[in-house]
Amino acid sequence: MATHAAAGHHADHHDDHDHKPQGFMNRWVFTTNHKDIGTLYLVFAFIMFCIGGAMSGVIRAELMTPGLQLVEPYFFNQMTTMHALVMIFGGVMPAFVGLGNWMIPLQIGAPDMALPRMNNWSFWILPFAFTMLLMTLFIPGGAPAGGWTLYPPLSLQGGSSVAFAIFAIHMMGISSIMGAINIIATILNMRAPGMDLLKMPLFAWTWLITAFLLIAVMPVLAGAVTMLLTDKFFGTSFFNAAGGGDPVMFQHIFWFFGHPEVYIMILPAFGVVSEIIPTFSRKPLFGYQAMVYATASIAFLSFIVWAHHMFTVGMPLGGELFFMYATMLIAVPTGVKVFNWVSTMWKGSMTFETPMLWAVGFVILFTIGGFSGLMLAIVPADFQYHDTYFVVAHFHYVLVTGALFSIIAAVYYWWPKWTGKMYSEKWGKFHFWWTIVFVNLLFFPQHFLGLAGMPRRIPDYNVAFADWNMLSSIGAFGMLLTPIFMFLILWHSKKHGATATMQVWEGAHGLEWTVPSPAPHHTFTEPPVIRAQDLAHGDPTH
Amino acid sequence: MKSLATTRTGRAAAAAVLAMAAGMVHASTMPVRWQLNMGKGVTESAHNAYHAHMIALWVCVVIGIIVFGAMAYAMFKFRKSKGAVAAQWSHNTKAEVIWTVIPVVILIAMAWPATQILVKQADTSNPVLTVKVTGYQWKWRYEYVDYEGKPTGVNFVSKIDAESDKTRQLKSGLDPHAVKVGNEQTYLLNVDKPLVLPTNAKIRFVITADDVIHAWWVPALGWKTDAIPDIINDAWTLIEQPGTYRGQCAELCGQDHGFMPIVVEARPKAEFDQWLAAQQAAAAPATAPAAPAPAAAPQG
Numbered sequence: 044m045a046t047h048a049a050a051g052h053h054a055d056h057h058d059d060h061d062h063k064p065q066g067f068m069n070r071w072v073f074t075t076n077h078k079d080i081g082t083l084y085l086v087f088a089f090i091m092f093c094i095g096g097a098m099s100g101v102i103r104a105e106l107m108t109p110g111l112q113l114v115e116p117y118f119f120n121q122m123t124t125m126h127a128l129v130m131i132f133g134g135v136m137p138a139f140v141g142l143g144n145w146m147i148p149l150q151i152g153a154p155d156m157a158l159p160r161m162n163n164w165s166f167w168i169l170p171f172a173f174t175m176l177l178m179t180l181f182i183p184g185g186a187p188a189g190g191w192t193l194y195p196p197l198s199l200q201g202g203s204s205v206a207f208a209i210f211a212i213h214m215m216g217i218s219s220i221m222g223a224i225n226i227i228a229t230i231l232n233m234r235a236p237g238m239d240l241l242k243m244p245l246f247a248w249t250w251l252i253t254a255f256l257l258i259a260v261m262p263v264l265a266g267a268v269t270m271l272l273t274d275k276f277f278g279t280s281f282f283n284a285a286g287g288g289d290p291v292m293f294q295h296i297f298w299f300f301g302h303p304e305v306y307i308m309i310l311p312a313f314g315v316v317s318e319i320i321p322t323f324s325r326k327p328l329f330g331y332q333a334m335v336y337a338t339a340s341i342a343f344l345s346f347i348v349w350a351h352h353m354f355t356v357g358m359p360l361g362g363e364l365f366f367m368y369a370t371m372l373i374a375v376p377t378g379v380k381v382f383n384w385v386s387t388m389w390k391g392s393m394t395f396e397t398p399m400l401w402a403v404g405f406v407i408l409f410t411i412g413g414f415s416g417l418m419l420a421i422v423p424a425d426f427q428y429h430d431t432y433f434v435v436a437h438f439h440y441v442l443v444t445g446a447l448f449s450i451i452a453a454v455y456y457w458w459p460k461w462t463g464k465m466y467s468e469k470w471g472k473f474h475f476w477w478t479i480v481f482v483n484l485l486f487f488p489q490h491f492l493g494l495a496g497m498p499r500r501i502p503d504y505n506v507a508f509a510d511w512n513m514l515s516s517i518g519a520f521g522m523l524l525t526p527i528f529m530f531l532i533l534w535h536s537k538k539h540g541a542t543a544t545m546q547v548w549e550g551a552h553g554l555e556w557t558v559p560s561p562a563p564h565h566t567f568t569e570p571p572v573i574r575a576q577d578l579a580h581g582d583p584t585h
Numbered sequence: 586m587k588s589l590a591t592t593r594t595g596r597a598a599a600a601a602v603l604a605m606a607a608g609m610v611h612a613s614t615m616p617v618r619w620q621l622n623m624g625k626g627v628t629e630s631a632h633n634a635y636h637a638h639m640i641a642l643w644v645c646v647v648i649g650i651i652v653f654g655a656m657a658y659a660m661f662k663f664r665k666s667k668g669a670v671a672a673q674w675s676h677n678t679k680a681e682v683i684w685t686v687i688p689v690v691i692l693i694a695m696a697w698p699a700t701q702i703l704v705k706q707a708d709t710s711n712p713v714l715t716v717k718v719t720g721y722q723w724k725w726r727y728e729y730v731d732y733e734g735k736p737t738g739v740n741f742v743s744k745i746d747a748e749s750d751k752t753r754q755l756k757s758g759l760d761p762h763a764v765k766v767g768n769e770q771t772y773l774l775n776v777d778k779p780l781v782l783p784t785n786a787k788i789r790f791v792i793t794a795d796d797v798i799h800a801w802w803v804p805a806l807g808w809k810t811d812a813i814p815d816i817i818n819d820a821w822t823l824i825e826q827p828g829t830y831r832g833q834c835a836e837l838c839g840q841d842h843g844f845m846p847i848v849v850e851a852r853p854k855a856e857f858d859q860w861l862a863a864q865q866a867a868a869a870p871a872t873a874p875a876a877p878a879p880a881a882a883p884q885g
Contacts, residue, residue, distance in 0.1 A: 109761040109772060111753060117840040190837045196814060197797040197839060284815030290798060291813060325665070327675040355800060355835075356811045357818035360707040364700060371692045375685060381652060382684045388659040392671035395660075403660070407653060414645035421695065423702040424638040426630075426808035427623060430800060430835040494638075495620035496804040498835045501843030503753055506762050506770045507616040550671075 063564045072167070075159035076564060077144045082461075083166050084141025085454070091133030091173065092447075093526050098126040103485075103519035109506050119502035120188035121180065127191035128208070131308065132215045133173050135442065138450045139311040140165075140222045143250045146457060147226060149555035149562060150244045152235025152571045157228035158221075165221040172214035179204035190500060192301070193268065195282040195293050199275045206276065209268045216261040223254035223261075230254075235554070237573035241335070244553050244579045245328065248335050249314030252342045256303045256310070259346075264300040267293060291356050298349035306345040309441060310338055312409075312449035313380060316402045318553070319456050320384050321579065323399035324391030325550035330383040331580045337376035337383075344373050354425045363422050370420035374413070381410055396548070397471030401452030404479055405445060412440030415490065430500075433493025439486045451529065458533065459547045463561035464540030466532050474528045477521070485518030553579040614805035614830050615769055624804055627830065627851070628822050631807025633702040640698070644691060706808070709821045712789030714782070720792075720799030720812035720834065723841035727780050730791070732861065739864045745844050746775040753844060774831040779848035783857035784824045792818045797839060803832030803849050811836055824851040 064070045074080055101122045105113045114122070144162065148155055156162045179186040184202030187193070198205065230251045234243070243251075270281040271293070280286020282293045313334075321328045328334065350358060350366040358366075384406050393399070415437040419425050428434060459465050488511035493499075497508045504512065543560040557577050558566045614624050625635045663669040717728040717740075724744035729737040745753075749772050752759040764772040782788055792801050794812040802809030805828075810820045824830075832847040852860065 110757070110759075111755040115755055115840070116843060120837070120840060120842075188840075194798060194837075197837065200797065200839065289816075291816065324663075325671040327673065330676050330681055333676075333681055355809050356813065357816065360703060363703055363707075367699065367703075368696060371696060374692060375688050378688045379681070379685060382680075385652060385656050385659065386677070386680070387675075388656065388663065390669075390672040390674075391659070391663050392665040392669045393660060393663050394665045403656070406656065410649070410652065414649060417645060418638065418641040421637050421641050421699045423630075423634050423699055423706065424641060426706075427634045427638065427804060429809060430802075491619075491621050494623040495616040496624070496832070497616070498802070498833050498843075500837040501833075503761075503773060503843050505616060505772050505774050507618050507620065510619050 073163070075155070075163050077148050077156045077159065077162065078461075078562065078564065080156075080162050080166050081141045081143075081145030084137045084144060084169075087166070087169060088134050088138035088141060088450075089526070089530075091129050091137070094177070095126050095129035095134055096523055096526060098122045098129065099519060100523050102126065103516040105502055106504070106512050107516035108513065109504055109509050111503050114502070116502045117188055118185065120190075120500070121186040123500055124187045124189065124191055125177070125180070128176060128187075128212075129173070130442075131191065131304075132212070133169070135308045135446045135450070136215075136219060137169060139250075139253075139308070139446075140219075142246075142315070142450070142453050142457075143222075143226055143311065145461065146555060147229060147247050147250060148233070149460075149558065149566060150247050150553055151230060151233065151238050152554050152567050152573065153229055153233035154565065154567045156225050157233055158225045161221050162225050165218045165225065168214050168218040172211045172218065175207050175214070176211035179207045182207070192294075192297060193271060194297075195271060195274065195290050198271060199282075206272065209272045212268050213265055216265045219257050220261050223257035226250055226254040227258075235567065235570040235573060238554075241332065242573075242578055242580055244314075245317035245331070245334055245338075246311065246314035249310040249317075249338050252338050253307050253310045256307050256342055256345065260300040260303045260307075263296060264304075267296040267300065270296075291353075294353050294356060295350065298352045299346075301352065302349040303342070303345040305438075305441075306341055308446045309409075310342065312405065312446045313338060315449040315453040315456075316384065316405050318579065319398050319402040319452055320387050320406075322456075322548050322550045322552070323396060323402075324388050324393050326387060326391040328383070328580060329386035329389075330379070333379055334383055337379045340376040341373060344369065344376070348373065351420060351425075354422050355429050367420055367422045371417065374417050374420075377413055381406060381413075392550075394549075396455075397466070397468060397475060398452045398456035400472060400475045401448050401455065404475065405448040405452060408440055408444030408448065408482075412437055412445055415440065428493060430498055431493035432489040432497045432499055435499045436486050436489035436493060439489070443486065444482055454529075454533075456548075457555070458536065459540075459543035460555060460558075460560050460562055462537055462540070463543050463559075464536045465543050466536035466540055470528070470532045470535075474525065474532060477528065478525050481518045481521030481525075483518070485515055485522055488512075488515045488518075552577065614828070615771075615774070626805045626807045627825050627828065628806050629825075630706055630822060631805060633706070634807045637699055637702060641695060644695060648691075706821075709789045709819045711787065712821060713786040715789045715791065716780070716782070718790055718792045718801050718812060720794035720796075720801065720838070720845075722796050722839050723834070723845040725780075725801070725845065725847060729861065729864075737861060737865060738868060739861060741778055741864075743776045743778045743780060743848070745773070745846055746771070746777055749773050749775055749846075750844065771831070773844060774833070774846050774848070776846055776848045779829070779850040781850045781852060781857060781860050782822075782824060783854045784827050784851045786854065787821055787823050789819060789821045792820065798836050799834045799838045799845070800836035801832075801847060802835040803830050803847055805830040805832075806849070809835045824849075827851050827853055 105119055182203060184204060187201050187204050187208045189198035189201060230247055273279040274281050274283060280288040282288045282290045317328055317334060348366060348370045350362060351370040354363060419428055419437060455471055492508055492511050497504055545559055546556045547560060554571060554577060623635055623638050625632060714732045715730040717730050719726040724742050726742050728740035748764050752761055752764055761772040762770060766775055792810050792812045794814045799812040800809050801812055806822045808820060810818045828851055830849040834842055834845040
């Protein structure tokens with residue numbers, strides 16, 4: 044019956060076999076199509092990466108030489124605060140939601156997301172939230188300047204920007220929660236017959252687990268910032284010791300959100316890399332089930348390690364020890380993942396197209412970020428590392444060369460499926476090698492600065508720190524060109540790229556490679572018949 | 586007026602003390618250009634932090650060499666362009682058990698010494714000197730609460746030195762390299778009045794703040810502790826050698842967060858006693874002539 048209805052519908056719009064809505068408003072503003080919404084998310088994230096990148100440009104320009112040359116310290120603090128908020132909530136998270144929107148229905152054989160209208164709303168909240176947040180740069184008193192962690196009492200010293208930022212965060216939270224509900228509903232209810240949970244591609248798996256993390260912790264953040272709001276404007280004393288509150292309680296609540304948030308930004312990256320490495324190794328993913336369980340373990344551990352961000356707040360000895368041990372434990376499942384990626388490459392038949400380069404770059408550089416994470420877990424050493432550039436280096440290795448590298452890898456990997464066009468391998472590889480040079484020049488010296496004693500979040504520093512800061516800034520300026528490269532490469536591909544095949548990559552397996560390139564506006568309107576050879580992970584015993 | 590008198594005498598005493606100190610500075614732990622690693626510091630806590638850091642670093646380096654070595658070998662050897670044919674296996678229970686268990690063993694080996702250090706560091710009992718540190722936007726107050734069982738009454742505010750402060754203004758046109766104490770380039774790492782402490786004596790710090798959260802950090806002492814309004818944290822140190830040790834606020838505390846340095850001057854016990862007595866003497870007469878102060882006001 045479904046077939047008949049589809050056929051009839053088809054005949055009505057003979058010249059538009061794709062069923063795309065006509066007109067800009069209908070196509071993009073009122074869209075309920077998972078592919079178009081995915082595109083919107085990715086375009087939005089790209090714009091936010093550019094804005095956040097421009098802010099980091101201001102930061103690194105000021106830090107290039109000792110002395111204050113460009114901006115007042117208070118504006119510098121606005122830049123560090125906004126850079127983090129924009130990159131985390133506007134860049135990395137929406138980019139992964141965009142990838143999830145595009146790929147999860149294609150990977151599990153579903154016609155669309157389970158809740159398409161809510162999907163539209165999840166996206167369209169974001170431009171308003173970020174307009175409100177970015178607008179604070181132009182109001183009297185400026186943008187929030189107390190750090191993205193919003194620690195009171197400092198964050199409460201801000202002006203009306205506090206209220207704008209908190210409402211913006213609420214809107215982002217609502218968007219994320221709805222996005223997460225949608226992904227869970229889609230994966231649990233809309234898999235094609237035969238697509239068992241343990242046959243799903245790892246990207247779908249990591250997103251499923253990430254979605255649960257989002258639902259668990261975004262309300263916690265909402266609670267924390269609401270308490271800030273009432274402390275500031277309605278005379279409550281949640282975090283005000285004079286009124287019986289506790290400023291450290293905010294940090295506990297914030298990091299109970301904040302640590303799972305870190306994994307929200309990296310688990311989908313694990314999924315992406317677990318798709319790309321088998322494809323270009325032409326060999327099935329090693330230890331598929333171990334990967335799923337490792338992801339779940341990391342997600343669980345993420346709830347019991349939050350206070351490792353707070354080793355210097357004066358916790359009792361027992362607290363310090365518990366959070367040190369729990370944090371060190373994360374190295375075990377994370378190690379399993381890295382070993383499995385290397386084992387997937389072992390005895391493969393590898394080629395190094397652009398997505399594979401980014402994925403390999405991810406494995407190496409994310410592991411370096413993991414190493415510094417393990418070092419930071421050792422409390423006596425953390426008493427020195429804490430709040431220095433060593434921490435800045437650490438989280439940029441996991442977030443830039445980790446999360447962002449995987450996003451770029453995913454875009455190059457699935458771009459031909461989205462557009463039907465190949466990009467220029469030569470320029471894709473240039474983009475990669477340029478980035479590898481400058482990203483390491485940018486962030487590696489920051490380890491040295493932190494160890495030598497340079498605190499983070501300072502606009503100026505002693506002359507002994509000048510040399511590494513200069514190199515770091517040169518790295519940053521090199522990195523500022525990379526979004527331009529990527530835009531030009533993708534633009535050129537869209538206009539002049541060679542036509543992509545259905546499978547695109549020789550070693551690619553999975554349902555997304557069984558639909559034409561570009562993927563039609565509607566796919567899997569009838570559930571596909573699943574053949575073992577189409578699946579990336581056909582044998583669930585592995 | 587009272588406070589004016591106090592600061593005047595205080596300043597004179599401080600100047601004398603500084604002149605005296607300049608001749609006897611033994612050690613410095615300034616960061617150096619192109620520095621790569623953590624400093625070893627001048628306290629047991631700092632040595633412990635350094636060793637914990639080096640153990641963790643070497644463990645990471647060794648694991649890194651093995652993992653990245655295997656990756657490099659695979660990428661070189663198993664290339665399609667070299668005619669490599671992909672195997673189709675995708676699990677190996679023995680290998681998976683090994684690389685789950687071995688990391689656990691390594692982690693336990695790392696956690697054990699760290700635990701011992703922490704237990705030691707948590708013990709702030711039986712200090713010779715107790716100093717209360719209070720963070721303000723953007724300066725520190727030091728109160729010598731008691732020394733050898735007696736209250737001292739000495740307390741003062743310590744903030745960034747005038748030269749650094751002048752140089753750090755936006756577009757000041759002044760060269761940060763020119764800010765010096767002796768041969769040391771002390772830009773943003775010098776204060777008007779350092780915290781003077783005795784060497785080889787257990788010193789307990791009680792640390793708090795008055796407005797927002799700060800963090801008191803002198804790398805050479807080996808730890809930092811947050812200074813939080815209405816909460817009192819404690820920490821301790823025992824400085825092994827005399828010298829000048831410089832640090833900074835380490836928790837974002839507003840616009841001048843980058844401009845609230847910390848300087849600790851560690852002196853042998855006899856010299857410290859002398860200094861403390863001078864401070865007490867300087868503070869004491871200042872309280873007496875408070876009455877005639879209004880008469881002096883028009884002159885001021």
